[in-house]
Every structure is written in structure tokens, then in C-alpha cells.
Amino acid sequence: MITAVACAGVLSACGEDDSATSEGVRSSAGVAVTSVQEGAEGAASSVQSAASSVAERAGDWFDDAKLGAFVTAFRAAYPNLSADRETQSIEAIVTETCPLIEDGADDAEVNAKVGELATNGSAVPTEDQAARIAQLVRVACG
Numbered sequence: 001m002i003t004a005v006a007c008a009g010v011l012s013a014c015g016e017d018d019s020a021t022s023e024g025v026r027s028s029a030g031v032a033v034t035s036v037q038e039g040a041e042g043a044a045s046s047v048q049s050a051a052s053s054v055a056e057r058a059g060d061w062f063d064d065a066k067l068g069a070f071v072t073a074f075r076a077a078y079p080n081l082s083a084d085r086e087t088q089s090i091e092a093i094v095t096e097t098c099p100l101i102e103d104g105a106d107d108a109e110v111n112a113k114v115g116e117l118a119t120n121g122s123a124v125p126t127e128d129q130a131a132r133i134a135q136l137v138r139v140a141c142g
Contacts, residue, residue, distance in 0.1 A: 098141035
């Protein structure tokens with residue numbers, strides 16, 4: 001069946017000489033298999049590249065989601081500390097405190113840094129507020 005199909009589709013004329021036809025079919029089949037293999041390898045490479053790209057973007061979206069959640073919670077819980085404040089300024093509370101947390105800083109050091117970064121003009125967080133904000137920061141860093 002394959003020989004007949006290949007003969008009809010690949011070769012322009014099928015003659016009495018089966019050895020030449022068989023050789024031509026084998027050669028055509030080999031080229032087709034190689035082409036399919038190369039196509040499959042290219043497709044696999046493209047899929048891996050796309051998956052890697054999606055994973056990287058997902059990581060960015062996840063971090064953005066955490067920062068967004070922190071900013072929303074901060075604005076809701078501490079209106080005096082967030083009044084007239086740019087989003088990036090509030091995000092800095094997380095981005096500048098996370099390295100301290102990752103380096104194993106103690107709670108007092110983390111709370112002091114959060115208090116410093118959360119200060120908004122004359123609105124200064126109490127020690128209790130700084131500790132609660134630090135807890136939100138820890139979640140956002142995770």
C-alpha cells in the first residue's frame with residue numbers, strides 16, 4: 001500500500017522495474033522521515049522556548065501581583081501613610097526591605113527599615129504599625 005501510494009505520489013511514472021521504484025520510494029521516504037524529524041525537533045525547541053518565556057513572565061506577573069496586593073492593603077489600612085503617595089514609593093517598602101529579610105535581619109531591624117520607608121512626610125508609623133506593615137512585607141517577599 002505504501003509503495004503504491006509513494007509510487008503514485010512521489011514518482012512520476014511507475015514502470016516494470018520494481019528495484020528502481022523501491023529504491024526511489026525508500027529514498028523519498030527517508031527524506032520525508034528526516035524532514036518530519038527536523039520539523040518535530042524545531043517544534044519541540046519552539047515549545048520549550050515558549051514555555052520558558054511564559055514561566056519568566058508568570059514570575060513577573062506573580063511579583064507584580066504581590067506588590068499590587070501589598071499596595072492595596074497598605075493604602076486601605078494606612079490612609080495617612082499612603083495619602084498623596086506614588087505607587088512606586090509604596091512598592092519601595094517591599095523592594096527595599098525584602099533583601100534585609102532574605103539576609104536574615106532580625107525583627108527590630110526589619111521593623112525600623114519599614115518604619116523609615118513607610119513614613120509619609122509628617123505621618124510616621126507607630127512601632128505597632130511598622131510591625132504590622134513588616135508582616136505584610138514578609139508575605140510580599142515570599
